[in-house]
Amino acid sequence: EDKVVQSPLSLVVHEGDTVTLNCSYEVTNFRSLLWYKQEKKAPTFLFMLTSSGIEKKSGRLSSILDKKELFSILNITATQTGDSAIYLCAGSSGTYKYIFGTGTRLKVLA
């Protein structure tokens, strides 16, 4: 059965810290891995990763995929209170189905 596992489940840091969120996956016919930020209800898209070893960056956020070891990490540097959210990763096969992890709840303290 396909599954996506995220760790840690929750994390509390102080502003300015750097955090690394982990996502491991077992997805049949894996095609891509997506990261989302969920603050209230709707997840907002962060990254889509399809190739191993190629880092994607957006401001203080970056992510990379390792298709050999079947995991991805999301890094956030110089964290801010506005980064407090649930971060979701999802793995997709060649179809439209995305398997979501349970998320990492990040809280950044001022």
Add this chain to the structure above:
Amino acid sequence: SAVISQKPSRDICQRGTSLTIQCQVDSQVTMMFWYRQQPGQSLTLIATANQGSEATYESGFVIDKFPISRPNLTFSTLTVSNMSPEDSSIYLCSVIFWDRGENEQFFGPGTRLTVL
């Protein structure tokens, strides 16, 4: 990207009643999806709604409980029927623009449902 709206944004309902959630997209899209996120849980796909055909339901979800309509390429509804407190969740619609060569998934703002 896409602009996706959902109505209502939240509702509190009595058990045994039904609620219909609407999802509107600002551009035509072949496939629309309905997800549920129960408290403390991740997103679970309920069904895929294609225009002009019956919705395809995932394991554990049935049409009698979650009937879906897809009358055109920009609109869909999900009904939560005969509700019980276990149906209290956030319900999200989403789209993927396969025909644009994209497979990024975009979500609507969600409907927070509480069943008493």
